[in-house]
Amino acid sequence: MAEINKVQVPDIGGFKGVTVIEVAVKAGDTVEVEQTLITVETDKATMDVPAPFAGVVKEMKIKVGDKVSEGDLIALIEGGAAVAKAAAPVAAPQAAVTAPVVAPQAAAVVAPVAASPVIAAPTGGSAHASPSIRRFARELGVNLTKVGGSGEKGRVTKEDVQNFVKQSLAQPAAATGGGALPGLLPWPDVDFARFGEIESKPLSRIKKISGANLHRNWVMIPHVTQFEEADISEMEAFRKELGAEYAKQNLKITPLAFMLKACAITLKHFPDFNASLDTSGENLVLKKYIHIGVAVDTPNGLMVPVIRDVDKKGIVQLAKELGEVSAKARDLKITAADMQGGCFSISSLGGLGGT
Incomplete structure (x- = not known):
């Protein structure tokens, strides 16, 4: 038998x-x-x-x-x-659907249309929604447990999330001055020590006070992106020379490997940027490791695998690991653990000419 x-x-x-x-x-x-x-x-x-x-x-x-x-x-x-x-x-293929960009007019009031009855939001537990809807809600800072679902068996749809945001924005700001979107997701309690050595440093009084105001501004005020130009002629010449040397080994040396190294050096020089607030909001968790996530465009959406200990690796090793994790993501062989522990993320536009 x-x-x-x-x-x-x-x-x-x-x-x-x-x-x-x-x-x-x-x-x-x-x-x-x-x-x-x-x-x-x-x-x-x-x-x-x-x-x-x-x-x-x-x-x-x-x-x-x-x-x-x-x-x-x-x-x-x-x-x-x-x-x-x-x-x-x-x-799974549907796990990495890129969240759609919310157009500026999303907050405008629209005429109501006939729709399926909305089932009241659950008072506790987890919401019934697909991975793409969960990601969409996270991008908007919406707690899905507060959103009623109009889909089959109370499943939350994209329209439900959009309607929740519209209703929230239409409500007058609280008297306390807290204009942030209601229903924000709770800050995750992450054990950063799982990924390497850390140090806990108490925040100064100024940082504690400014934190709430900065958070409000992040939610309510549009942001400006700053661009700077740098002469990388020598780096590019070295990259091409290195690429020719390793071409026989089928190893592609891309500018992204140099960007990883540059970010690692910068994070080490400015440790407060390689940090996270703990759940109490009283301490800054300084990470003694430098793990950097790299956005990979796959046929089924965006994934961000993490390359670990970037500061301890050379350009060739980083180029090799970039190729490996990119192939793993595109083949949908990436695991949850491969996408955890990142301190910083890079999204390279590659052939479009920007990073």
Whole structure:
């Protein structure tokens, strides 16, 4: 009789209690190695959990809507030797849809149109929305748990989020002077020490006082982007020379590798920019590591994998890792852990001539 093996939820980037949004197989199905068993959804991505070995599904232990964490039992599969470590989940195609840009006239009042009834926003727990809608809401600073859903079974749609923003902007500002959009998402409690050494430094009184005003201004006032020109003739000559040297190894040396290095040097020189506020708002968490995210345009949207310890690596090593993470993202083999821990992000326009 063939052995029956357990399939458990693998490492999903430290997330706990993620929602199962799809079960791709059922009892009696024959599965191959790396075939998707279930799809789970976090606030950041949708991830497929693949089968670590082939065989016949004897029993599924979870269903759509269940909350799962690392180590939870997914299924029992007969046949095929279990691998020592379950395969890591990969980001599903729909996980990285780029949030649409909100046009300036979005706040204008529009005539009401016939629509599906809106189900009241949940009083607690998580909202029922797709990854693209969650990203859209995060870009606007909207807490989805406060938005009523007009979609099937109360699912929150893009129009629901837009209507929520319009209604919020139409409301008069509070007497306290806090003009920020209501329903802002709570600041995530991130354990930065997971990614490297850190130091906690108390904020000065001025920084504490100015923080609330700066936050209000960020939400309410349009921003200006500053451009400066720099002569990189010598750098470009060196890049081409280096590129020719490594061309035989199929290694492409791009300007982005130099940008990574320049940002790392800058962050080290100005440590307050390589920092985050803790959840109390009383301390600045100074990161002793420099991990930089790089935006990658994939066929299914934007992903930002993180290159770690940029300050400790040379141009050639950075160029190599850039190629590796870009290919991994485009092939949709990127994991949640690959996109965590970044201190700073770069979006390079490449052939368009800007960064």
